[in-house]
Amino acid sequence: MLANRMNNLKPYVPGEQPKDREYIKINANENPYPPSPKVKEAVVDFVENNLEKLGLYPDPDSLDLHAAIADMINKTGGVLSRARVDNGEVTPDPKDKIPFTVTPDMIYTGNGSDEVLSFVFYAFFDSDKKLICPEHSYSFYPVYCGFYDIPRLPVELNDDWTLKTDKMVQLANENHSSTIFANPNAPTSLGLTREQVREMLVKAPKDQVFVVDEAYVDFGGESSIPLLKDFKNLVVVRTFSKSLCGAGMRSGYIVANPELINAVTTVKNSLNHFPMDAVTQVASTAACNDVAYYVECAKKVCQTREDFISFLKKNGYQVNDSKTNFVFLKKNGLDGKKAYEFIKENGILVRRFDTPGIEEYLRITIGTQEQMDKLKAIMEKL
Numbered sequence: 001m002l003a004n005r006m007n008n009l010k011p012y013v014p015g016e017q018p019k020d021r022e023y024i025k026i027n028a029n030e031n032p033y034p035p036s037p038k039v040k041e042a043v044v045d046f047v048e049n050n051l052e053k054l055g056l057y058p059d060p061d062s063l064d065l066h067a068a069i070a071d072m073i074n075k076t077g078g079v080l081s082r083a084r085v086d087n088g089e090v091t092p093d094p095k096d097k098i099p100f101t102v103t104p105d106m107i108y109t110g111n112g113s114d115e116v117l118s119f120v121f122y123a124f125f126d127s128d129k130k131l132i133c134p135e136h137s138y139s140f141y142p143v144y145c146g147f148y149d150i151p152r153l154p155v156e157l158n159d160d161w162t163l164k165t166d167k168m169v170q171l172a173n174e175n176h177s178s179t180i181f182a183n184p185n186a187p188t189s190l191g192l193t194r195e196q197v198r199e200m201l202v203k204a205p206k207d208q209v210f211v212v213d214e215a216y217v218d219f220g221g222e223s224s225i226p227l228l229k230d231f232k233n234l235v236v237v238r239t240f241s242k243s244l245c246g247a248g249m250r251s252g253y254i255v256a257n258p259e260l261i262n263a264v265t266t267v268k269n270s271l272n273h274f275p276m277d278a279v280t281q282v283a284s285t286a287a288c289n290d291v292a293y294y295v296e297c298a299k300k301v302c303q304t305r306e307d308f309i310s311f312l313k314k315n316g317y318q319v320n321d322s323k324t325n326f327v328f329l330k331k332n333g334l335d336g337k338k339a340y341e342f343i344k345e346n347g348i349l350v351r352r353f354d355t356p357g358i359e360e361y362l363r364i365t366i367g368t369q370e371q372m373d374k375l376k377a378i379m380e381k382l
């Protein structure tokens, strides 16, 4: 009864969302802070004053939103936690300043970066070439490879969880392949510098697309957006789900040169040709227009993260230097599964993967300071 291609599907397993009990939920890298009050205002205004627009198809080109995203990136340099806010004016840290102006035709938006990534896989990765990706990275990449029948060439990580960048580039050249990885990477939380990404781009095949997934970059990573000036094969994927406190909005985007944006738009227009819904477009635009609010949220998350990391180190945990809104940790002699279960019994959900090589690790999202203090009290008993 089922089509043969169904055999290739291995659906993604998200962080659990149990309904039986109220948990503190720090297992899906969501932001503990709500969207800006300006988002609420814009959505309420839309519903109260423009309800008839829900009866019409949304703007297919999402022009307002693309302009708002481009403006936000130019103002922040693409890294919220380092951006400066002075009397409501937002400016990038000099280290992040982009050496050109990002324009709306360099933006593509979709229903969460998961959907955006799916179209990227379809548009750029072929079934007769192995896609280069780290062995441990976002676990949706292998799922899409199954969906689109794209062979994968996973590259093991170094013992300290950093990416083997030279090996990745070497294999990309040997196989004439595209490359994808998250930067900072998940679940390891470590980031490559822009120079390291530049070195990879210099050596990687120029006629193959090179994708950097920046879902977490706003929490202290280095964005590759400035590299778009020199590398026409670079695609940067980003999301509203983490630093823009909008996982429930389902809003994600690409920053790339217009030719590649057009290719992804062609894929979208051949499948579900309307963009994200009208309310999400309004909410996402309002979020970009109040980026100062999100800069403060990102700074708070980073502060809480550093406090939690020092707690972990004091208590004998091995923890990576995180450039994200989560930490990746283990303790010698502590069984990862038991630790996860003990924390859950005490009312907090964290994430653990059954994947070989990382079974003993926990990936814990940074919540509010209060939530993390509760977690610390539980972990002290472990």
Ligand code: PMP
Pocket (backbone or CB within 6 Å): 029, 111, 112, 113, 114, 115, 138, 182, 186, 213, 215, 238, 239, 240, 241, 247, 251, 252
């Ligand atoms: N990329 C990475 C690296 C992620 O961890 C996630 C979140 N699970 C996503 C993309 C997708 O996020 P969303 O679809 O919510 O934009």
